[in-house]
Amino acid sequence: QQQVKQSPQSLIVQKGGISIINCAYENTAFDYFPWYQQFPGKGPALLIAIRPDVSEKKEGRFTISFNKSAKQFSLHIMDSQPGDSATYFCAASRSEYGNKLVFGAGTILRVKS
Amino acid sequence: NAGVTQTPKFRVLKTGQSMTLLCAQDMNHEYMYWYRQDPGMGLRLIHYSVGEGTTAKGEVPDGYNVSRLKKQNFLLGLESAAPSQTSVYFCASCRDYSTDTQYFGPGTRLTVL
Numbered sequence: 001q002q003q004v005k006q007s008p009q010s011l012i013v014q015k016g017g018i019s020i021i022n023c024a025y026e027n028t029a030f031d032y033f034p035w036y037q038q039f040p041g042k043g044p045a046l047l048i049a050i051r052p053d054v055s056e057k058k059e060g061r062f063t064i065s066f067n068k069s070a071k072q073f074s075l076h077i078m079d080s081q082p083g084d085s086a087t088y089f090c091a092a093s094r095s096e097y098g099n100k101l102v103f104g105a106g107t108i109l110r111v112k113s
Numbered sequence: 114n115a116g117v118t119q120t121p122k123f124r125v126l127k128t129g130q131s132m133t134l135l136c137a138q139d140m141n142h143e144y145m146y147w148y149r150q151d152p153g154m155g156l157r158l159i160h161y162s163v164g165e166g167t168t169a170k171g172e173v174p175d176g177y178n179v180s181r182l183k184k185q186n187f188l189l190g191l192e193s194a195a196p197s198q199t200s201v202y203f204c205a206s207c208r209d210y211s212t213d214t215q216y217f218g219p220g221t222r223l224t225v226l
Contacts, residue, residue, distance in 0.1 A: 009153070032213045043117070043203050043217030044156070089155055098163055099144060099213050100171065103155035 003027055004092050006104025013111050019077040021107045023090035026071065030092040034101070035064065035075045038087045047088070048075070080111045114139050117218035119204050125224045126194045134189040134221050136204030144207040145187040146171075146215065147179060149200040156203065162187055194225045 006023045013019045025033075034049035050057045050064040050073065057064045063076040077084055090104040117138045126132055136145065143164050148156040148171075158171030162181040176198060178190045187206075191198060201222050205215040 004155075006155070034213070036217075041219075043205075043219050045217065046214050049213065093213060095210075095213075098161055098169065099207050099210065099215070100146075100158055100161060101156075101215060102172075103157070105153055105155045 003102045004090060004104040006090050006107060008107060009105070010108040011110070013080045013109065015080065015082060015111055015113045017080050017111075019080045019084070019109055019111070020074060021088055021090070021109070022072065022074045023092075023104050024070075024072045025092050025102075027092070027094070027102075028071070029094045030102075031095050032093045032099075033064070033066065033073050034091050035062075036089045036091060036103075038089065038106075044089060077109075080109075082111045082113045085109055085111050116140065117204055117206055117216050119202075119218040119221050121221060122219070123222050125226065126191075127226050128195060130194050131190070131192050132194065132223075133191075134202055134204075134223075136187045136189070136206075136218060137185055138187075138204075138206040138216075139185065140206060140208070140216070141184070142206035142216075143184070143209040144215075145181065146205040146207070147177070147187065147189045148203045148205065149173065150203060150220075151200050159189065159202075191223075194223075196225045199223060199225045 036044035037047040038044040091101040146161040147159040160179040165184040204218040
């Protein structure tokens with residue numbers, strides 16, 4: 001049972017373009033939605049996160065858009081750069097004992113220079 | 114600060130052998146986690162701990178055991194390794210209930226023949 005569904009599996013974007021990755025969740029009790037970035041051979045690192053009380057959060061070139069009624073959230077990378085080439089994971093958790101994250105399957109992003 | 118460290122980085126086992134993976138964190142975090150990462154499946158939670166001396170099951174606990182005898186260490190054991198346990202294992206830590214950010218280690222690549 002996949003509680004967080006992520007798409008696309010892979011994405012190729014030209015340098016300077018916009019990368020968009022989408023996620024959908026099932027459990028309405030989730031109240032924390034982070035995006036993690038992972039480079040080859042490294043562990044995931046938190047990129048940006050949002051809570052459902054806001055519809056959008058922006059940090060530099062990275063923006064999360066959140067649609068509570070549709071149970072969907074997305075990551076937008078503006079002015080994509082070759083250094084952004086990595087695997088991106090969305091995740092979700094509920095504020096309870098343990099802060100347990102449920103991850104999407106991941107999106108491999110390649111930014112062509 | 115070293116953050117979250119994992120040993121070993123690589124390991125090859127034969128079916129039926131046992132081993133222990135060590136995770137250490139120097140951030141005085143209360144919560145610690147073990148995940149496995151498989152292609153196309155994202156990261157899945159194996160076991161977690163909300164404090165020294167506590168452990169709990171995650172999404173995929175079968176075939177694994179854990180111990181948290183010291184706050185800074187979280188051990189993952191495989192008693193009788195199976196080829197299905199071939200994976201990359203990540204440890205993570207989180208300060209406590211007041212924050213959601215999980216910090217990941219660099220991973221251990223395990224192959225079971």
